[in-house]
Amino acid sequence: MKLHGYFRSSAAWRVRIALNLKGLGAEHAFRHLRKGEQRAPDYLCLNPQGLLPSLETDDGQVLTQSMAIVEWLDETHPEPALLPGDALQRARIRAFAQAIACDIHPVQNLKVLARLRAMGQPEEVVTGWARDTIQEGLEACEELLAGGEGPFCFGPTPTLADICLIPQLGNAKRFGADSAALARISEAARACAAHPAFIAAAPENQADAE
Amino acid sequence: MKLHGYFRSSAAWRVRIALNLKGLGAEHAFRHLRKGEQRAPDYLCLNPQGLLPSLETDDGQVLTQSMAIVEWLDETHPEPALLPGDALQRARIRAFAQAIACDIHPVQNLKVLARLRAMGQPEEVVTGWARDTIQEGLEACEELLAGGEGPFCFGPTPTLADICLIPQLGNAKRFGADSAALARISEAARACAAHPAFIAAAPENQADAE
Numbered sequence: 001m002k003l004h005g006y007f008r009s010s011a012a013w014r015v016r017i018a019l020n021l022k023g024l025g026a027e028h029a030f031r032h033l034r035k036g037e038q039r040a041p042d043y044l045c046l047n048p049q050g051l052l053p054s055l056e057t058d059d060g061q062v063l064t065q066s067m068a069i070v071e072w073l074d075e076t077h078p079e080p081a082l083l084p085g086d087a088l089q090r091a092r093i094r095a096f097a098q099a100i101a102c103d104i105h106p107v108q109n110l111k112v113l114a115r116l117r118a119m120g121q122p123e124e125v126v127t128g129w130a131r132d133t134i135q136e137g138l139e140a141c142e143e144l145l146a147g148g149e150g151p152f153c154f155g156p157t158p159t160l161a162d163i164c165l166i167p168q169l170g171n172a173k174r175f176g177a178d179s180a181a182l183a184r185i186s187e188a189a190r191a192c193a194a195h196p197a198f199i200a201a202a203p204e205n206q207a208d209a210e
Numbered sequence: 211m212k213l214h215g216y217f218r219s220s221a222a223w224r225v226r227i228a229l230n231l232k233g234l235g236a237e238h239a240f241r242h243l244r245k246g247e248q249r250a251p252d253y254l255c256l257n258p259q260g261l262l263p264s265l266e267t268d269d270g271q272v273l274t275q276s277m278a279i280v281e282w283l284d285e286t287h288p289e290p291a292l293l294p295g296d297a298l299q300r301a302r303i304r305a306f307a308q309a310i311a312c313d314i315h316p317v318q319n320l321k322v323l324a325r326l327r328a329m330g331q332p333e334e335v336v337t338g339w340a341r342d343t344i345q346e347g348l349e350a351c352e353e354l355l356a357g358g359e360g361p362f363c364f365g366p367t368p369t370l371a372d373i374c375l376i377p378q379l380g381n382a383k384r385f386g387a388d389s390a391a392l393a394r395i396s397e398a399a400r401a402c403a404a405h406p407a408f409i410a411a412a413p414e415n416q417a418d419a420e
Contacts, residue, residue, distance in 0.1 A: 048353030049309060061298055064354075065312070068304035075297040087285040088271055094278035099259055101308075102275070106316035115339070119331065129325070143258030144274075 001026040002056040004046065006033045007206035010105055010167035011066035012053035016206075017163045018070045020197035022077045026055070030208040033110060067101055070160055082160045093159045096144045100164040104137035108171060127175055134168070134177035138185060141165070145184035151191035153184070158195060166192050170203065211236040212266040214256065216243045217416035220315055220377035221276035222263035226416075227373045228280045230407035232287045236265070240418035243320060277311050280370055292370045303364050306354045306371040310378045314347035318381060337385055344378065344387035348395060351375070355394035361401035363394070368405060376402050380413065 003019070003026045005012030019026050031037040031052055039050045046062045047054040055063045055072075063069045074082045083090045106112070108130040116126045145153055153161035169189055172179055179185050192198040203209055213229070213236045215222030229236050241247040241262055249260045256272050257264040265273045265282075273279045284292045293300045316322070318340040326336045355363055363371035379399055382389055389395050402408040413419055 049313065049347075049350040051313065057298075063298075063301050063305065065305035065308040067308050067312070068301050071304055072297055072301035075300065087282055088267075088273075090285065091273050091278050091282035094281055095273065095275035098275040098277055098311075102277070102312050102316055103259065103261065106312055107322060112317060119335065121329065125329070137259075140259040 001058055002029055003027070004029045004031055004043065004052060004054040004056070005206075006031055006038075006052050007203040007209045008170075009033060009052045010109075010171060011051070013167040013170070013201060013203065014066045014163045015053050015055060015069050015073075016201035017158075017166065017198055018073050018082060018160075020200050021080060021082065021158060021163075022073055024073070024077065028207065030206075032208070067097065067160075067164075070163060074160075080157060082158075082163065084157065084159060085154075089154065092144070093154050093161045096141060096153060096161040097164040099137065099141050099144060100168045104134055104141075104168060105171070108133045108175065130171070130175040131177050134172045134175060138168070138172060138177065138179050138182060142182040142185050145188075148184065150184065150187045153188045158192065158197070162188055162192050162198075165189070166198055211268055212239055213237070214239045214241055214253065214262060214264040214266070215416075216241055216248075216262050217413040217419045218380075219243060219262045220319075220381060221261070223377040223380070223411060223413065224276045224373045225263050225265060225279050225283075226411035227368075227376065227408055228283050228292060228370075230410050231290060231292065231368060231373075232283055234283070234287065238417065240416075242418070277307065277370075277374075280373060284370075290367060292368075292373065294367065294369060295364075299364065302354070303369045303371045306351060306363060307374040309347065309351050309354060310374040314344055314351075314378060315381070318343045318385065340381070340385040341387050344382045344385055348378070348382060348387065348389050348392060352392040352395050355398075358394065360394065360397045363398045368402065368407070372398055372402050372408075375399070376408055 003015060031043055038052055044050055047064050053066055055069050063072055083093055113126050113130060116129060149155050152158045153165060165188060169179060213225060241253060248262055254260055257274050263276055265279050273282055293303055323336050323340060326339060359365050362368045363375060375398060379389060
């Protein structure tokens with residue numbers, strides 16, 4: 001498999017964690033987001049949205065959208081399960097993941113912030129937009145975990161929820177959102193920080209890290 | 211089951227379509243988004259994100275996030291399948307759905323537009339933000355369908371992709387994005403417009419429609 005990503009892309013980061021949790025190796029191709037390499041014609045042939053990541057499978061198919069890729073990995077390589085449990089538990093894991101992937105990350109991503117800058121918004125307003133989006137979003141996420149068992153978001157093993165949480169916490173740090181008071185999220189973050197799959201997937205450990 | 215929604219909420223609309231496709235009845239509770247009823251304390255107990263929809267199941271569980279709810283409906287009521295086919299086909303359906311649910315809708319939803327207005331952006335800039343987001347996003351979505359068979363997004367039956375597409379086309383119309391030139395999307399839209407499950411789920415056919 002070949003993953004087209006960028007060290008700092010939250011969505012590519014999710015897929016790196018999933019590949020590592022499954023013990024799957026992949027070739028890594030890098031597309032520099034800040035240089036716009038995801039809009040190059042040769043990449044748009046793979047991914048018409050011009051977004052990262054894309055995963056080329058061993059039989060030449062191209063998969064897009066990080067969450068769809070992680071679900072595909074989980075269906076084609078079931079162990080360890082990234083969506084364990086019964087339908088209700090899976091719904092809770094997916095809901096947490098989507099609270100990040102649909103409600104936080106898209107509103108604070110590079111593209112949206114660039115549009116705000118292009119409107120003439122000063123840098124502190126742009127950063128504040130990202131920070132407030134993340135802060136409010138993570139506080140709601142903490143409540144989605146209330147009463148559950150750790151150390152990971154949904155119990156003893158990492159799931160799609162942790163896969164989404166950790167890159168989002170990376171963005172929280174960049175933009176000054178503070179998750180220290182969020183007990184369940186902090187517990188999951190500590191568990192992931194000690195897990196080899198998460199360590200190997202971290203931006204600073206990628207070949208294109210700056 | 212009891213669905214907490216709002217006639218014009220894209221995310222609630224998705225769940226209404228899915229319930230109808232599965233032939234499942236549900237009680238409908240309405241939360242007026244423009245009046246902020248989704249932030250009322252009694253609703254935040256159900257859904258700490260303060261977002262629509264929420265689905266109360268028959269055994270008293272509360273499910274949130276429209277895509278997670280649709281996946282849950284599909285797991286607990288497998289026929290007709292909303293994610294038919296093999297893992298690859300399912301990945302393509304999910305990627306299309308997420309291209310809408312993660313990349314278009316969150317950037318043009320009511321909350322983001324309200325923030326732009328609160329920044330002092332004039333109405334034409336706010337509307338333009340929504341329109342351009344939808345236009346660009348739907349054009350990429352069309353390419354995700356290229357070469358596939360209709361009449362629905364992914365073949366002869368409606369899937370999660372159509373469930374996301376139709377509410378997004380509702381927003382396209384509201385904000386002046388034009389999808390007429392997008393052949394596969396237009397074909398799917400026509401097929402859905404003639405399907406009873408989609409007709410019954412349309413905003414204008416809800417009890418709280420204005």
